[in-house]
Amino acid sequence: MTSEEENEEIQRLVEEYKKEQTQDLLRDLRRIGWRARAIIRVLGNRGVDAGVLETMETHLDIGGEAIRPLIED
Numbered sequence: 001m002t003s004e005e006e007n008e009e010i011q012r013l014v015e016e017y018k019k020e021q022t023q024d025l026l027r028d029l030r031r032i033g034w035r036a037r038a039i040i041r042v043l044g045n046r047g048v049d050a051g052v053l054e055t056m057e058t059h060l061d062i063g064g065e066a067i068r069p070l071i072e073d
Contacts, residue, residue: 033060036056036060037057037060040053040056040057040060043056
């Protein structure tokens with residue numbers, strides 16, 4: 001195997017690793033989002049103001065959308 005072939009193989013392995021890590025991170029972010037939404041529902045059931053809950057959900061949505069492009073590069 002030439003040096004160039006070794007470099008290509010290393011690059012391929014690095015890209016594969018990045019893809020796996022990105023998928024793991026996206027899965028973790030989805031779990032966090034689900035838990036956050038569950039907490040918001042519980043707060044709603046306990047009488048927290050609807051405006052506050054809506055703001056929390058909006059920030060959760062905005063945060064998820066803001067993070068996604070950064071980790072999908």
